[in-house]
Amino acid sequence: MPSFLDFEKPIAELQGRIDELRETASEGDVDIDIDAEVARIQAKSDKLLRETYAKLTPWQKTQVARHPERPHFNHYVEGLIDDFVELGGDRAFADDNAILGGLGRFRGRKVMVIGHEKGDDTASRIKHNFGMGKPEGYRKAIRLMELADRFGIPVVTLVDTSGAFPGIQAEERGQAEAIARSTEASLNLGVPMVSAILGEGGSGGAIALASGNRVLMMEHAVYSVISPEGCASILWRTADKAPDAAEAMKVTAQHLKELRVIDTIIAEPLGGAHRDPGRAIEALGDAVEKALGELDGKDAAVLRKERRAKFLEMGRG
Structure with a gap:
């Protein structure tokens, strides 16, 4: 059972009652028929979950996008990519575990997959720096994009980061330049590029891997130039106003589809991707397959022209 968010407390209470009933029945000397009561409470819980997720605020969607049990890059690669071979290092400074990438086969098609990995527990989150890429991570992404371009292999990027790492060491090693170069490399690709926002799409750290011909976004993901707390x-000089900032910035997939910042919203299982990771991963795979199919047969010049036009058009009209 997933951990519950603050706004899910009524649902958590109903699930707690179901657990108590089952525990009471299992501990009793005489069999107790609780099936009818459990079914009644479960139906009430499912109805409440459906109603809650049908009217999530931007701030609540931000909380869902950050859920610790939400599937990350490694889960999507494991579920969708066959024969994955990770490629590490920027060939200049070091390997960055916040941004991973490599070659594999996606439903019979060769692809280069690149994305942010946040980690699943304390140790892995520290190892992957909570998905916050450093300059060497973005330079690794550039290297892998250029390799894919050289061999005519489509690029799929999976974005999930609160933003690029803000430490002084990253700035000393050229963080802004690395992000700009990665964005430039994306726009210059002569092969199809499909980008998907899995959870958080934060600031330049996200756009550096999200400048694709098609930009997909999970239903409860968020995408913005700065976090609601930062804004x-x-x-307002206080992070307490984060819910107001999230509303004003229009960070949700639904807002961004209206603004033509993204192309496709990928439906998530009821209650978010963390409640049924398998279905969420399969849904992303179907959307990526469709997007790549739409780009098949287009030559390098057309792909570059369409990609650049797509981003230049944002904000006009």
């Missing part, structure tokens, strides 16, 4: 701290 609130700048405008």
Whole structure:
């Protein structure tokens, strides 16, 4: 059972009652028929879950996008990519575990997969720096994109980061330049590029891997130039205003589809991707397969032209 978010407390209470009933029945000396009561409470819980997720606020969607049990890059690669071979290092400074990538086969098609990995527990989150890429990570991404371009292999990027790493060491090693170069490399690719926002798409750290011909976004993901807390701290001098900032910035997939920042919203299982990772991973795979199919047969010049036009058009009209 997934851990519950603050706004899911009524649902958590109903699930707790179901657990108590089952525990009471299992501990009793005489068999107790609880099936009818459990079914009644479960139906009530499912109805409440459906109603809750049908009217999530932007701030609540931000919480869902950050859920610790939400599937990450490694889960999607394991579920969708056969014969995956990870390629590490930027050939200049080091390997960055926050940004991973490699070659594999996606439903019979050769692809280069690149994305952010946040980690699943304390140890892995520290190892992957919570998905916050450093300059060497973005330079690794550039190297892998150029390798894919050289051999005519489509690129699929999976974005899930609160933003690029803000430490002084990253700035000393050229963080801004690396992000800009990665964005430039994406726009210059002569092969199809499909990008998907899995959870958080934060700032330049996200756009550096999200400048694709098609940009997909999970239903409860968020995508913005700054986190709601960061925006609130700048405008109101307090992070307590983060819900207001999330509303004003239009960070949700639904808002961004209306603004033509993204192309496709990928439906998630009821209650978010963390409640049924398998179905979420399969849904992403179907959307990526469709997007790649739409780009088949287009030559390098057309792909570059369409990709650049797509981003230049944003904000006009």
